[in-house]
Amino acid sequence: MSMNHAFKALSDPTRRKMLDLLREKDMTAGEIAEHFAMTKPSISHHLNLLKQAEMVFDERKGQNIYYSLNTTVFQDLLKWVIQFHAKEES
Amino acid sequence: MSMNHAFKALSDPTRRKMLDLLREKDMTAGEIAEHFAMTKPSISHHLNLLKQAEMVFDERKGQNIYYSLNTTVFQDLLKWVIQFHAKEES
DNA sequence: TAGATATTTAGAAATTTATCGAAACAACTA
DNA sequence: TAGTTGTTTCGATAAATTTCTAAATATCTA
Numbered sequence: 001m002s003m004n005h006a007f008k009a010l011s012d013p014t015r016r017k018m019l020d021l022l023r024e025k026d027m028t029a030g031e032i033a034e035h036f037a038m039t040k041p042s043i044s045h046h047l048n049l050l051k052q053a054e055m056v057f058d059e060r061k062g063q064n065i066y067y068s069l070n071t072t073v074f075q076d077l078l079k080w081v082i083q084f085h086a087k088e089e090s
Numbered sequence: 091m092s093m094n095h096a097f098k099a100l101s102d103p104t105r106r107k108m109l110d111l112l113r114e115k116d117m118t119a120g121e122i123a124e125h126f127a128m129t130k131p132s133i134s135h136h137l138n139l140l141k142q143a144e145m146v147f148d149e150r151k152g153q154n155i156y157y158s159l160n161t162t163v164f165q166d167l168l169k170w171v172i173q174f175h176a177k178e179e180s
Numbered sequence: 181t182a183g184a185t186a187t188t189t190a191g192a193a194a195t196t197t198a199t200c201g202a203a204a205c206a207a208c209t210a
Numbered sequence: 211t212a213g214t215t216g217t218t219t220c221g222a223t224a225a226a227t228t229t230c231t232a233a234a235t236a237t238c239t240a
Contacts, residue, residue, distance in 0.1 A: 004103060011101030012228085013094060023174060029187055042229050044188055063186050063237050074174040081171055084113060084164040102198085119217055132199050134218050139197095153207050153216050 002054050003080070006073045009053035014038070015046050019069065022056060026068040092144050093170070096163045099143035104128070105136050109159065112146060116158040 009015055018032055033043040047067060050056045057068050099105055108122055123133040137157060140146045147158050 007097075007100050007106065008227095011097050014228090016097065019174065030185095033187095038228095039230060040187070041189080041231080045228080048188085060187095060236085065187065069174065071174060074171055078168075078171045078175050081164055081167045084109065084159065084161060085168050098197095104198090120215090123217095128198095129200060130217065131201080131219080135198075138218085150206085150217095155217065 002073060003076055005049075005053035006055060006077060009049050009055055012046065012049075015050055018046060018050060018067075019055065022067060022069045026066050028064040028066055030064070032067060092163060093166055095139075095143035096145060096167060099139050099145055102136065102139075105140055108136060108140060108157075109145065112157060112159045116156050118154040118156055120154070122157060 014036060017035070021027060021032060021035060029040070029044060029047060032047070033040050036043060047056065047058070050067075051058055054070055054073050057070050059066050059068070104126060107125070111117060111122060111125060119130070119133060119137060122137070123130050126133060137146065137148070140157075141148055144160055144163050147160050149156050149158070
């Protein structure tokens with residue numbers, strides 16, 4: 001199910017860069033936006049796709065909404081890729 | 091470079107299913123096409139994207155063109171995914 | 181409560197992608 | 211060499227995606 005959303009989410013370089021940023025630390029939507037030459041609504045859209053794909057969590061803290069990685073889907077991705085990496089043994 | 095192509099290639103369910111088929115055995119374009127409710131030109135297009143992403147090889151043998159997995163990019167993908175799977179240790 | 185800040189939602193334009201039918205190309209076979 | 215089979219290329223259309231501006235929502239502060 002959400003594997004399809006995950007692969008879609010990963011197909012855009014902006015979203016992969018967002019995930020890379022979140023790997024270092026949790027960030028607000030605004031902090032994330034600072035790293036891209038793109039309007040805030042566009043950033044919001046990308047974050048929303050990552051959320052739908054269950055690759056990030058969002059949590060409001062006062063005025064800000066913090067985004068953080070949700071690593072569960074990455075475990076499924078890892079399994080998927082390993083099938084190809086070690087195809088002769090499966 | 092080609093990582094971007096690889097992620098794009100993986101974003102389509104048809105192409106992921108093609109890779110899954112090739113995991114079992116090398117196949118001709120026609121054999122691959124039999125598994126999909128789609129015209130041959132469409133199949134050819136998808137195979138071409140997989141080739142550009144360096145995820146498959148193609149080799150003509152007489153009248154047929156055989157497709158097979160090229161696992162080198164999958165190794166890069168594995169490294170990429172592992173970063174997120176084990177984010178706290180990197 | 182009014183204004184300021186942070187972020188999202190809505191709606192539209194531009195670009196990319198998926199798919200098709202028709203035609204072309206390549207190799208085999210009679 | 212003419213016909214047949216396997217596959218791709220071409221050109222067009224429809225659907226999906228990315229991005230924008232404008233407006234709305236949520237929270238904080240004075």
